Amino acid sequence: MMEALTKDVIFKKSPQELTALLYEGIIDNLEQAIELINEKSYVQANAKLQRTNDILHRLGIGLKYEAGPIGQQLDMLYNYMADQIIIANVKKDASILRDMITLIEPIIQAWNEILKKKVNVSQSSAVQKVSAYENSIMRVQN
Template sequence: MTQILTNEALHKKSPQEITALLYEACYNNLELAIEEIDNKEFTNANEHLQKASDIIHRLGAGINYEAGIVADQLESIYSYMADLLVQANYTKNVELVKEVLNLLSEIMTAWNQAMKKNTDIQPKVIKQKANAYEQTSIYE
């Protein structure tokens, strides 16, 4: 089922929620690609695999490298997945798409669990003050 978000609703999402939506969209495109390959609808499969590939690249571009080694490892996984998708699209190999789907599923599950467990211990007022400071210090 495709869920359409308005621009306003999208702007209200946190970066973490947007990442979760990207994972979900990628997952859905991979599932549709498998279905299209099985049905020998290769043009449609190509479109879904390209969309999934674009999402993987966007996820890679959004990595926060301040997270350390985890960010580097995630970048390697995204790169591997992107390479598999190119190969899968070229050969229309369902097994390669399934491998990407399995990797994505694990990352997506971990991400969603981390979002559920995330407790913000810094009060909102302190964040606003820090934000104000950062914004003014940049231009001084």
């Protein structure tokens, strides 16, 4: 499940980490909506699906089209998913929602992998800076 999002937690997150949280929110809401549809709790499922479409809308707003064709492709994907979620909501069709999870999971996995590599890169950069600092201290002391 998603961690509790307090203002403090949100302000400490990078934009990339916030995107990862939004992706996690999509999966959580879709999985819960599937369960709720299966339980015939349609009003609650509707709320989860509306929340999912809100997240997709926010992700679409955050796209940078000048970064190349991937921005346009993600926009088309988010719009397609939002349309399919509306159809699933109207039809109360959990299979469409499972398809949407299958569709977005590889993107989420890729995003999280990139985040891990960025963390490793920034950690190694920090180690290099500390090493450079230590070396300069050692030279001054000698």
